[in-house]
Amino acid sequence: MEIIFKNKWYTGLEFDLELSNQYTDNHLIELSFHYNTKLRVDSVTRMLSLICQLHKNGQTVSLNFQSTRSPLLNYLHTIEFFKFLPKNGILYSERIAPQLNSLSKGSKKRKSYCAIEPIVCGQEHTEDLDALVTPFHEYFSTNVNEVRKSYIYRVKTILSELINNIHEHSESKLTGYAATQMYNRSLGVITVCDSGIGLLSTIKASIVQNYPQHQDLSDEQILNLMFEKGISRHHDTFRGQGLTSSAKNALVLNASVDLRLKESHIHLEQRKVRDTFKTWNVLNRSSSKIHPLLGTHFTFQFDLQNISL
Incomplete structure (x- = not known):
């Protein structure tokens, strides 16, 4: 079964929609990319999670690039995508496989993007937050002042909290991933994902016992509560604040949030309540046909042109 990604730009959501429109259950799944296919970094981590989940289920995945000169192939190699693929059960087109080791790979820290960071549950934190925050540091580094320093701190805090959440709640033996990238010095993207039991599954199991007043809330209302007030499956207010x-x-960094759950897409956009206070609108953007994907996949999108420095 072949899934074709065309000569276009794919965000994480658009990657999911393309996958869902073409996917049929089969032992062999072939992902084929046209020469000018472009994947945003959140679609890359989502694809990596998908491949690892399919492999765990005993399916074989084939990756097909039209040329060794494919910009996408070189980009994936540069951010160390292939490093995290399963060692067996992954097939490559004949003209691509011999070239993988000869493709260029830059340093771990780059100006506009960084290598993918693995998140291994059940082990000590080894994620390189300094490397992950590098693209934002480069953006905010011109004429550094205290405001810019505070923004870097906020970006690092977001990454740290999301990664810590995976360590505490994922319950998966599959690796999670974090990555960041800057696009045209106007859009910053953070993606953090895992292949665990899922954010809502984690909290719903304890709502009846610990938060009976919330047991009739919709998924969107539960997520809004988690983002605005903080609730924990351990009924511990402090632990629910991540x-x-x-x-x-x-909110301070003028971001929106996309959240991919097992069978749904949730979008959080900012809503101004008063001149000095902002909160979230939680929107369900799920399509009727969406391929199941385990875990929780966060994408934070920062509109950097509208941040006051």
């Missing part, structure tokens, strides 16, 4: 902290920092 997402709330990320959300507050995202």
Whole structure:
């Protein structure tokens, strides 16, 4: 079964829609990319999670690039995408496989993007937050002042809280991933994902016992509560503040949030309540046909042109 990605730009959401429109269950899944296919970094981590989940289910994945000169192929190699693929059960087109080791790979820290950082649940934190924040540091580094320093701190806090949330709640043996990238010095993207039991599954299991007043809320209302007030499956207010902290920092940085759950897409956009106060609108953007994907996949999108420095 072949899934074709055309000569266009794919965000994480658009990658999901393309996948869902073409996917049929089969032992062999071939992902084919046209020469000018462009994947935003959140679609890359989503694809990586998908491949690892399919492999765990006993399916074989084939990756087909039209040319060794494909910009996408070189980009994936540069951010170390192939490093995290399963060692077996992955096929490559004959003209591509011999070239993988000869493709260029830059340093871990770059100006506009960084290498993918693995998040291994059940082990000590080894994620390189300094490398992940580098694209934002480069953007905010001109004429550094205290405001810019505070923005870098906020970006690092968002990354730290999301990664810590995976360590605490994922319950998956599959690796999670984090990555960042800057696009045209106007859009910053953070993506953090795992292949675990999922954010809503984690909290819903404890709502009846610990938060009976919320048991009739919709998924969107539960997420809004988690982002604005903080709730924890352990009924511990302090431990439930990770997402709330990320959300507050995202509001300051003029961000929107896309959240891919097992069978749904949730979008959070900012809503101004008063001149000095902003909160979230939570929108369900799920299509009737969406391919299941385990875990929680966060994408924070920062409109840097409208941040006051």
